[in-house]
Amino acid sequence: MSTIALRDVAARARVSAGTVSNYLNHPHRVAPRTAARISSAIKELGYVSNHAARQLRIGSSTTIGHVTFEVGNHSFAEFSAGAAERAREVGFSILIGSDGGTVEGEAAHLDLFEAQRVRGLLLSPVGAFPKRRIEQLRDRGIPTVLVGARADTDTCSSVSFDEVAGGELVAGHLIEGGRRNLLFVGGPLGIETVADRLTGARQVVRRTPDARLEVIEVESRTVAIGRAVGLAIGRRPAGERPDGVFAANDALAIGIMNGLREAPGIVVPDDIAVVGYDDSDFGAGALVPLTSIARPGRQYGRTAMDLLHTAITRSDGRHSRVVFQPQLVVRRSSAAS
Structure with a gap:
C-alpha cells in the first residue's frame, strides 16, 4: 500500500507543497478558499500528517x-x-x-x-x-x-x-458519630497519598483516648479486593469487628460494603459505618450512598x-x-x- 505524501495533497488541491505545509502548521496564513481545497484533498486522499517528523524538524514538541x-x-x-x-x-x-x-x-x-x-x-x-x-x-x-x-x-x-487533612476528616467524622473501633483499608502504603491518609486518621485516633485504629494493607484498591476484605470482616466474631471503616478509595469502600452485605446480621451503617475517598459517581449512586472525600x-x-x-x-x-x-x-x- 503506497503512502500518501504532502506533495500528493498539493497536486490534488492545485497548490504548492509550501501552501499545504502552511495549512497544516499556520492555517491563518492560508486564504479560506485555498484552505477548503486543501481540506477536501486531504479527506479524499486519506492523508495523515507525520506530526512527529514535523516536530523534529522544527525542534519543538x-x-x-x-x-x-x-x-x-x-x-x-x-x-x-x-x-x-x-x-x-x-x-x-x-x-x-x-x-x-x-x-x-x-x-x-x-x-x-x-x-x-x-x-x-x-x-x-x-x-x-x-x-x-x-x-x-x-x-x-x-x-x-x-x-x-x-x-x-x-x-x-x-x-x-492535603491527604493528611482528608484522613483527619474521615476519622473525625467516624468518631463524632460514636465509632471507636476503626479500620483503615488501603495500600500499598509506600504510595505517599495513601500513607498520608492513614497518617491523618492516626492523628485523630491518638487524640481520642478510647479509640483504636486497625490497618489492613492491600496491594491494590479495587472493588474485588474490597469485597474480600468485607467478607473477612463479616466472618469475625461480633466483638472483634470494627464499627467504622475508612477505605482509601471509593472502589475499595463499595467492595467492602458488598462483602458486608453478604454477612448475616450486619447492616451498613447501623453496625459498621463505611467511608470512601474520591467522591465518585458510582459511590454516590450505590445502594447505600457512600460518604466520601471530594476532590476538585x-x-x-x-x-x-x-x-x-x-x-x-x-x-x-x-x-x-x-x-x-x-x-x-x-x-x-x-x-x-
Whole structure:
C-alpha cells in the first residue's frame, strides 16, 4: 500500500507543497478558499500528517507526557479531563503512560517520553520523589510537574491534595458519630497519598483516648479486593469487628460494603459505618450512598497543566507548590438511622 505524501495533497488541491505545509502548521496564513481545497484533498486522499517528523524538524514538541500509576479510578478521570482541556487551550496534547504501579515501569515511561522529546511531563510518582531523574529531564529541556506528591520546589513545581487533612476528616467524622473501633483499608502504603491518609486518621485516633485504629494493607484498591476484605470482616466474631471503616478509595469502600452485605446480621451503617475517598459517581449512586472525600478533580488537572505551561514558557527557575483542601461529603453509609 503506497503512502500518501504532502506533495500528493498539493497536486490534488492545485497548490504548492509550501501552501499545504502552511495549512497544516499556520492555517491563518492560508486564504479560506485555498484552505477548503486543501481540506477536501486531504479527506479524499486519506492523508495523515507525520506530526512527529514535523516536530523534529522544527525542534519543538506539542506533546505532554503524563506518567501515572492508576488510570482506572474516578479521580484520575476527572484530573485527566481537566489537564487535557487546559492543554488544548494552550496548544498542547497529553499522552498518558501507565506504569503499572512499579518504580521500574515509571522509569521506563520516563525514558520513553524523553526519547520522544515531549515538551513537558506530568508525573504521579509511585514511590519517593525521583529528584535526580527530574533534574536530568529539566537539564535536557523537559520540565516536570509532580502530581499528587509534594515536590522540592528547588527542582520542580507540584500540585497535590492535603491527604493528611482528608484522613483527619474521615476519622473525625467516624468518631463524632460514636465509632471507636476503626479500620483503615488501603495500600500499598509506600504510595505517599495513601500513607498520608492513614497518617491523618492516626492523628485523630491518638487524640481520642478510647479509640483504636486497625490497618489492613492491600496491594491494590479495587472493588474485588474490597469485597474480600468485607467478607473477612463479616466472618469475625461480633466483638472483634470494627464499627467504622475508612477505605482509601471509593472502589475499595463499595467492595467492602458488598462483602458486608453478604454477612448475616450486619447492616451498613447501623453496625459498621463505611467511608470512601474520591467522591465518585458510582459511590454516590450505590445502594447505600457512600460518604466520601471530594476532590476538585478537573480544577486539579487544569492547575497541574497551568504549572507545566509556566515551566515551559518561563525560564527563571522559580517553582510553585499548590495544595488543594479536602471536603467531606456525608451520605447514608456513615449516618446510622
